[in-house]
Each structure stands twice: as C-alpha cells, then as structure tokens.
Amino acid sequence: MKETSPLNLYKQLPQTNCKKCKEETCMAFAAGLIARTRKVEECTPLVDEKKYAKKLETLKSIVAPELRMVYIGVGEKQVKVGGEDVMFRHQMTFFNKPPFAYDVADNMDEAKLIERVKKISTWRKFYIGKWQGVEMIAVRSVSDDPAKFAACVKTVMANSDFPLILCSFNPAVLKAGLEVAAKVRPLIYAANKDNWKEVAQLAFDYKVPVTLSVPFDLDALKSMAVTFAGMGLTDLVLDPGTAPNGKLLQQTLLNFINLRRAAVEEAQRDIAYPVMVLPINAWLTTDDPVRASYWESVLTAAFVIRGGAIMIKHSLDAHSMMPDMHLRFNIYTDPRTPVQVKPGIYKVGNPGAESPVFLTTNFALTYYTVESDIASNGIDAYIIAINTDGIGVQASVAGGQLSPTKILDSFNEAAFKWEDQKFPAMVLPGMAAKFSGELEDLFAGKAKIMVGPEDSGRIIGWMKDYWPPKK
Amino acid sequence: MAEKITLSDLNKTLTEMNVQSLEGLKIEGDVEIEIDAGAGGVGPLFAYYFGQEAAKIAMQLMNFAKAVGYPVENLLQPVAIASAIAPAPKDLAAAAAAVPAFKMASALASAKFTVGVDKTWRNTIQEVTLGATKADGGSRGHVVKLGGEKAMPFFPDASMPHAPKITMDVFDMPIGMAKAVKMHYEDVINSPGEWAKKAVKKFGADMVTVHLISTDPLLKDTSAQDAVKTVEEVLQAVDVPICIGGSGNPNKDPIVLSKAAEVAAGERVLIASANLNMDWEKIGKACVDNGHVCLAWTQLEINSQKELNRKLMKVAGVPRESIVMDPTTAALAYGLDFAYSNMERIRLGALKGDEELTFPMSSGTTNAWGVRESWMVRSPNKDDSDWGDRMLRGPIWEILTGYSLAMAGVDIFMMMHPTAVAYVHEITQSLMGRIEAKTPDTAAWLKMGV
Numbered sequence A: 001m002k003e004t005s006p007l008n009l010y011k012q013l014p015q016t017n018c019k020k021c022k023e024e025t026c027m028a029f030a031a032g033l034i035a036r037t038r039k040v041e042e043c044t045p046l047v048d049e050k051k052y053a054k055k056l057e058t059l060k061s062i063v064a065p066e067l068r069m070v071y072i073g074v075g076e077k078q079v080k081v082g083g084e085d086v087m088f089r090h091q092m093t094f095f096n097k098p099p100f101a102y103d104v105a106d107n108m109d110e111a112k113l114i115e116r117v118k119k120i121s122t123w124r125k126f127y128i129g130k131w132q133g134v135e136m137i138a139v140r141s142v143s144d145d146p147a148k149f150a151a152c153v154k155t156v157m158a159n160s161d162f163p164l165i166l167c168s169f170n171p172a173v174l175k176a177g178l179e180v181a182a183k184v185r186p187l188i189y190a191a192n193k194d195n196w197k198e199v200a201q202l203a204f205d206y207k208v209p210v211t212l213s214v215p216f217d218l219d220a221l222k223s224m225a226v227t228f229a230g231m232g233l234t235d236l237v238l239d240p241g242t243a244p245n246g247k248l249l250q251q252t253l254l255n256f257i258n259l260r261r262a263a264v265e266e267a268q269r270d271i272a273y274p275v276m277v278l279p280i281n282a283w284l285t286t287d288d289p290v291r292a293s294y295w296e297s298v299l300t301a302a303f304v305i306r307g308g309a310i311m312i313k314h315s316l317d318a319h320s321m322m323p324d325m326h327l328r329f330n331i332y333t334d335p336r337t338p339v340q341v342k343p344g345i346y347k348v349g350n351p352g353a354e355s356p357v358f359l360t361t362n363f364a365l366t367y368y369t370v371e372s373d374i375a376s377n378g379i380d381a382y383i384i385a386i387n388t389d390g391i392g393v394q395a396s397v398a399g400g401q402l403s404p405t406k407i408l409d410s411f412n413e414a415a416f417k418w419e420d421q422k423f424p425a426m427v428l429p430g431m432a433a434k435f436s437g438e439l440e441d442l443f444a445g446k447a448k449i450m451v452g453p454e455d456s457g458r459i460i461g462w463m464k465d466y467w468p469p470k471k
Numbered sequence B: 001m002a003e004k005i006t007l008s009d010l011n012k013t014l015t016e017m018n019v020q021s022l023e024g025l026k027i028e029g030d031v032e033i034e035i036d037a038g039a040g041g042v043g044p045l046f047a048y049y050f051g052q053e054a055a056k057i058a059m060q061l062m063n064f065a066k067a068v069g070y071p072v073e074n075l076l077q078p079v080a081i082a083s084a085i086a087p088a089p090k091d092l093a094a095a096a097a098a099v100p101a102f103k104m105a106s107a108l109a110s111a112k113f114t115v116g117v118d119k120t121w122r123n124t125i126q127e128v129t130l131g132a133t134k135a136d137g138g139s140r141g142h143v144v145k146l147g148g149e150k151a152m153p154f155f156p157d158a159s160m161p162h163a164p165k166i167t168m169d170v171f172d173m174p175i176g177m178a179k180a181v182k183m184h185y186e187d188v189i190n191s192p193g194e195w196a197k198k199a200v201k202k203f204g205a206d207m208v209t210v211h212l213i214s215t216d217p218l219l220k221d222t223s224a225q226d227a228v229k230t231v232e233e234v235l236q237a238v239d240v241p242i243c244i245g246g247s248g249n250p251n252k253d254p255i256v257l258s259k260a261a262e263v264a265a266g267e268r269v270l271i272a273s274a275n276l277n278m279d280w281e282k283i284g285k286a287c288v289d290n291g292h293v294c295l296a297w298t299q300l301e302i303n304s305q306k307e308l309n310r311k312l313m314k315v316a317g318v319p320r321e322s323i324v325m326d327p328t329t330a331a332l333a334y335g336l337d338f339a340y341s342n343m344e345r346i347r348l349g350a351l352k353g354d355e356e357l358t359f360p361m362s363s364g365t366t367n368a369w370g371v372r373e374s375w376m377v378r379s380p381n382k383d384d385s386d387w388g389d390r391m392l393r394g395p396i397w398e399i400l401t402g403y404s405l406a407m408a409g410v411d412i413f414m415m416m417h418p419t420a421v422a423y424v425h426e427i428t429q430s431l432m433g434r435i436e437a438k439t440p441d442t443a444a445w446l447k448m449g450v
C-alpha cells in the first residue's frame, strides 16, 4: 500500500461510525488499515451492503500490499509469502517472515527420509515467549523418476503436515508429485526457459503457486512473469538466482535489492512477486560441512535482511539453525510495538527465603537482559517486571511509567509475601535510585529498599558487596 | 429438462457444499425458481466440483444473484472455485483442460526490467582516517580509511569506497571469555603486546583495540599513568592503527583516556569512547589536542547520537573528520532488532541530509559473546531441541551479529573470534565484488548428493 493518509481510505468507508468493527469511528478504522492492523473485511457493512460494492473494490485495491502475497499450503500450517510494503523495516514493519523450507531428496532411503522429515518438523527453540521452528519442506527430485518422486512426496506427507515445495525441472516429475500433493497446495519449483509451457499448464491444472526460475537475467525473469500473468497465473514466486560465491554473489544481492525496490518503491506490479532464496547453494562450494553450514547461515542472513521471501535450506545443525531463526525473528519483529513480557514476579534459578528481589520493567529486552545476567551468574533471585507498557527503565523513570506507587501496586497485585523472606528487600535498578526515599515510606515495615547497579551486568559484583543486606 | 426446487433447498445444499463465497447473499422466503441445466454455461470443471445436481442449483443461484446485482462472475471464475475446494487432481486436470479460459501463451513476452536509484540520498558520509604514518607524524605502517559512502551498504546506487574494517580486542589484564574464544588467546593473555601481534599477524586484523579495563575501580583500579604503559607496548608491538578503550567507568574513563591520548599523540588513534553520561568534553578535547579520532557512543537512541555529535563538534571542537559513532550493538537474539534499525535509520538519515549523522559507524560486535546462545553448553530450557556444539555456535553468533550490522551501515567492527573475523571479512568483500571464485551451476542443488 502506497497510501499513507487515513483520510483517503476513510473516503471509501461507509462513514456511519456504526462501531461494528469495534472502533469508535470509521476514521480510526481507516488508521488501522494504514497500519495494517485491521483488514478491510472487518468493516462488515462495507462487505455486506451491496451499495458499497464499488467502494469495497476500490478500498481493497488501495490497501493491497505492494509486493504480492502468495499462500502456500492449506489449513493451520499455511504460509504467507511476500505481502511486503516497505524497503527498510523501520519504515513500518516487515510482515511475513520468509518461511524456511529444509530439503529432503527422493533418493534417500525410507528410514533416513522419515528421520529427516521428523527432525525438520519437530525442531524448536523457545525465544521471547514463542517457539521458533521450521515452516516447510522442500522435496528435491534427484532421481528424475516420476514414480520415485511421487512415493517420496507421499512419505513426506504421511510424516508431516508442513507445506511443501516440489522441486524439479522435469514436468513429468512435478506432475507425479502434484497427483499426490495438489490438495495441500504445494509450491512448485520451477518453470524455466525450457519447460515453462508444461509447467504453466501444471500450475493451471492443479491450481498451485509456481516458481519462475531465471537465474541472473532480470529481463527474462520479468518476461516470464508477464507471460504467466497474461495466462491468469499470478500466484508466482521468483527465483532470480542465488549465487553462493564470487562476483555473482554480489549480483545476487543487487538483484534482490532492485526487485524489492521495483515492487515497493516504484509500484511495478508486473514484477512485484515474492522472491526465493537458495541458501542451500552454499553446499555446492565446499565439502566441509562446517564451512558449508556457516556460509549457508551467512547467505540466509543477507537475504532475510534484504528481501528474501522464502528460502530453501539444508543444514539442520543447531549452530546454523539457531542463529538463522533468531536473526529472522529479530528482523521481522514489528518495530512499532515494543516487545513486552507479562508483568509480574519471575523466578530465576531456585529462589527462596534468602534471595533478593530485583526490580525491572516489562520491556522484553530489559527483562531478558536482567534475567540472563542473573541466571548466567548462577544467582537465585526473584525479578519483578513492572508494567511500563514495554518501556525501558531509564525512559520510564523519566516518562512516569515507572513510579513508587506503581511499584507498590505491582507487588500487591503479584501478592508477593514479604513475610516469607529472611531478608525482605527489593533491589532497584540504579537508574531508578531517586525513588528510594519515597519507596522506603511506602514499604515501611515490609521491605528494605536497596539500590542496585545501573547496568545489570554488574549485579554479580553488587551481590558480593551488598547481599545479604547488613542489618 | 426443467425441474423445480425451492430456495431453502438451495441454501441448504450450498451450505452443505460449504460454498462460503456465496454466503453474503441473503435469500429469504420460499421462492420457486426454475432451473435449466441444459442451457449451457456449466463447464466441466464447474460440474466436477459441484456435482451435477449442485451445479444446476448453483447456476440458477448465480443467475438470481446476478439479477440482484451481486458480482458473481468474479466469484465463479474457475480459479476461485478451485481454491475454495480441494480438488481431486486427476479429474480436475481433465476438467481444467476442457475449460477455454486458460490460453497457453505461444511465446514468452519480451519485457525489460528497469529500476531507478534512490534520489533522496544526497549526502556523503564523512571520510575518516585512522592511524598516521611517518609522513604524517606517526609510526603506523599504513592507515585505515572509513566512510565515504553515498548509498546504503552494498546497494546498487553507488559503490562503497572502503571495505568495512575489523579491529580485534586486546585486554590489559586477563578477563573471562567464552571457551571458544579463550582457546585462541590463552598463550598471550598476560601480554597485550603479544596479543596484539597475534591478532594482526595470525588473524589478519586491520587494527587492534587495547581495552584498559584494569583501570576500573571495581577491578584493579590501575592508575592512568600505569595503564597507558600498555598503550605504548601495543604501539611498539604492531604497526597497524589502534583504538584505545577505557573500562566503561564514567568517572575514570575521561582521566584514563586523556592520558592515553597524550602518550599516543600523533598516532591518530580511535579513542573509545565519549558518552553523554560522562565528561565527554574532556575526552573530545584530548582527541583534538593530540590529533586523534573520537568515538561517540550512545545507547540505541538516534537523538542522543545527534546531541552528542553536535556537542563534540560545537563545544569540544572536534572536527568532522575526527568523529566515528558507536550507536550500541545489541547482539543477535539480544536486541539486534533495535541496534539494526537504529543504525539503519542513522545511516539513512545521514544520506538524506542530516549533517549531524554523517559519520562512519562502529560496532562492538564482541557483545555477541554475552548472549547465552553463543556460549552456554546446553539450553536451560529442557523442551528446546538440542543446542549442538557450542564451539561451533559461538563464532557464528558473532558473525551474524557483525554481518547484519554491516548491512545497516557499520564501517568498523570490534571483534574477538578469529573465525568470525574471517567470515565477516569474506562476506563483506564478496558483496563488494572483490572476491573471484568460480560460481557453481546454481541449479545443481536440485540433484545434489549429500
């Protein structure tokens, strides 16, 4: 969406302020559309009443993302690919994190195949309150044998409900795979200069999204995209080529930047499709698995940041998956809303009657920093995260979101039992030291107020000097 | 072949068929309508989905809906139907083949891809030279140049005049390090000079940073006089440009760094760093008096960065070509999103014309080792998948932290692990087109063994 003024969207709404969308006014709803926190369909009068049909249509076309969004898979595990509106994440946010599709091959023996599929489907890591995991499986046809490929796809589907990418340049192989998998709406890879007619036919016959692969020739890639769109096939993913090394690697990045720019900054709709990255190509450059997995992570990072919409990957080593997952999480975090933790009391290690209570805010980064500084030093402690609407200590002290009365309320809400503590004491962040006088009055007889270091990295040293508190 | 059904039957049938796209229609009362299935228009694909019976009803409903102004045509395109209901592929293929709507193109269209450059980028980032050779009154073997960019890093708009540089950390006393890092420095941990030599000769560092952490009152509280001996030692051990860091203590650093600036006079070192919470003026002036470059450090806040840069220039008199910024590196999984966007905004702001931000940027990439994922043996969360070998996990944490920020505009990285240094060097050089290598057939992954 290029539109930035809610007013122009407001014009296309019923303007009745009927509140059915739970907003006070149509204008507020329009602002939600701009921020992409609301969907057009949530204004039910606009959808239901036929007198608004034209407005509905106009509005839908205005709010459509600049970069086309393609759906792969069905049901809960379905992934959205593309759908982006900006070049740089702080301009609004990136919306749809590129799904990682890890590969399996049709020449693997059954046991190995099942083991790999299971590993892909069950891998997970907890991070800022969420499980990180893989989204897709890419099935490669190494055999080039339609029957073998179909059997492999069948086995994969029997062991995982992840959306699939069916990978071969041989239309007969793709067709065999589609016979098995079309109902779960896989992405097919790929149409190229030689097979595009047959693959277009398959994409039409089976109603599946299709990848167009034209390495390192954006003119020819665009030609193919225009041709497919002309045939009514617009659920497209583009593969402009991923070179893992050499000068072509530089070209790869330039191509990605240019494609994103054409889509979101120049509204070139005929090339505005999600772009595929192949970090798996790192494995073509070396026989050393550590080197390959490192380089695969490096390639992944480059294109998570600069416009990759979907990725085919290979390394299932933790040292490659963990950083890639975290980087993707970080880059696709919505910068418009600070990440928060639930306010309340947290236990770090095994705190008991002799443990201190550290105070911090519910800004996730602050909280997790404090938590890790305590945990990694083997300290048993409580942390109370005060609800500051996700603002850090320094800013919330200045802005009033953190105050002595708020702290008192928070302890009351958490029903923290000071009487169970041998040394009832709360440790203020150094940056909130100025509250200590007022807090002493508020907590008189209940808890001692102590001032901790300004940086939680120094908690370990502070513990040595000040804990347990002297009478 | 006319037959009669009622609309309530029809609604029921359609509900059973789960045709949600037509639910918007409200049809009330039992109106009788006629169906003529022989009238044509029920294509094979259509018929396949709905079954003969339902197709007849749907056709009629469609006509009815059309009469009341509902845009049914749009809904009933074969594609829309296809995605509404999961098809059985074989029959579907046959049915689809019979639908005339799809017309195979006879040849690829001929299109040209063109795209412009960003015309809002009109400023150039200040070029900053670190180190001074004999000719310039110093004793360094060469200088290092930062800055000079006219576009975002690795973008097509303008090439980068200088590759990002790496300065490796050296400490003036043994410190705690992750196991994966420590193994590379155990032999030199008590000798900053040897440490610096190893960083340059063995690990290929462009520069070294000597951190005078022993001056921290909470550590050894070494005096400024004693601490700067380490600076002299390092300057003699290596001839690359150097960076001098304090302990981070806001009271002590201005004293220590001013003294260090004096003993290194003429060498054009990077003094790390001045910060709004300390006597930045004293540090800025020490840089001016001794011909050094001042690192302006702020904490993830673009306006503070502008304020500090402004004060260093206007109050302390630091010239533009002697300022580098450290907007803080929050590492991967530890706030990298903040650090990344803060730096990207700073660089974009600079390119678009904000003169208070047009300086090269530095990243304390070593912070990656503070993230538990980089050094912990195993996950504290027992439900996590296995974390693998930490000796392999650590370096990649530092690589991705640094490299992501290279994409945001960082010019110089402070790093520790030799493998991480090598990879950040290789990828940044690659993206500048400076590394020749035979690129494999990029479709070969399809049939790759592994």
Ligand code: SF4
Pocket (backbone or CB within 6 Å): A013, A014, A015, A016, A017, A018, A019, A020, A021, A022, A023, A024, A025, A026, A029, A030, A042, A043, A044, A045, A046
């Ligand atoms: S539902 Fe639609 S018409 Fe009603 S208030 Fe919301 S935006 Fe306005």
